[in-house]
Amino acid sequence: MSIDVANESGVTTVDEERLSRLARYVLDAMRVHPLAELSVVLVDEEPMADLHVRWMDEPGPTDVLSFPMDELRPGGPGRTSEPGVLGDVIICPQVAERQAEKAGHSTEAEIDLLCTHGILHLLGYDHAEPEEHKEMFGLQGEILASWRESEADRTAAGGEDGR
Numbered sequence: 090m091s092i093d094v095a096n097e098s099g100v101t102t103v104d105e106e107r108l109s110r111l112a113r114y115v116l117d118a119m120r121v122h123p124l125a126e127l128s129v130v131l132v133d134e135e136p137m138a139d140l141h142v143r144w145m146d147e148p149g150p151t152d153v154l155s156f157p158m159d160e161l162r163p164g165g166p167g168r169t170s171e172p173g174v175l176g177d178v179i180i181c182p183q184v185a186e187r188q189a190e191k192a193g194h195s196t197e198a199e200i201d202l203l204c205t206h207g208i209l210h211l212l213g214y215d216h217a218e219p220e221e222h223k224e225m226f227g228l229q230g231e232i233l234a235s236w237r238e239s240e241a242d243r244t245a246a247g248g249e250d251g252r
Contacts, residue, residue: 090116091126098131100182103200111201111236115208116175118232124172127211129204130179137181152184153203155210178207201236205229 092112094105112129132140137150144154159173180203182196189199209225216222 090121090123092116092129093127094129094131096131097136098133098182100131102196103131103182104197107197107240108200108204110240111204112178112208114236114239115205115232118235119208119212121175121212122172125175126173127175127208128177129207130177131182132179134181134183137179137184140179150181150184152181152188152199153207154179155207157211160213175208176211178204178211180204180207201233202229205232205236 090113092109094109094112096103096105108129112127116125116127134150137154138148140154141147141149141151144156145151155176155178157176159171159175180200182200185199185203186196189196192199206225206229209229214221214225214228216225
């Protein structure tokens with residue numbers, strides 16, 4: 090699996106390696122083919138606002154945008170998806186920081202949520218309708234809870250590098 094994380098935001102507190110592990114975890118949980126490609130890009134508010142206006146016709150910066158490439162879907166029981174280029178998830182850490190403060194959790198937790206949310210959008214999930222919202226946010230919550238548990242186990246097993 091090829092996951093490229095690029096921090097173009099100037100925010101130095103984002104752990105790109107951890108974000109890459111999260112993206113891999115989400116793709117594995119969704120049974121996405123191991124040869125799939127994903128890009129996660131962190132940008133400042135101005136480029137995010139430009140993208141938001143251009144692609145969503147809405148003013149101002151937003152927290153996350155997803156740009157699918159190949160129409161990959163999650164794998165089903167006992168199978169993975171086809172290989173291909175999943176697409177790009179664009180995250181704005183400054184917006185994430187404000188949202189995290191309002192939600193009462195860390196910016197890191199908010200960026201985790203946004204990355205997971207963006208990947209689910211790339212896989213075809215949406216939340217426009219109540220049933221879609223329930224499914225997507227339920228799945229997002231399950232994946233994030235499992236991720237946090239796996240990271241806690243990883244840290245307990247010997248720190249950042251798992252030794």
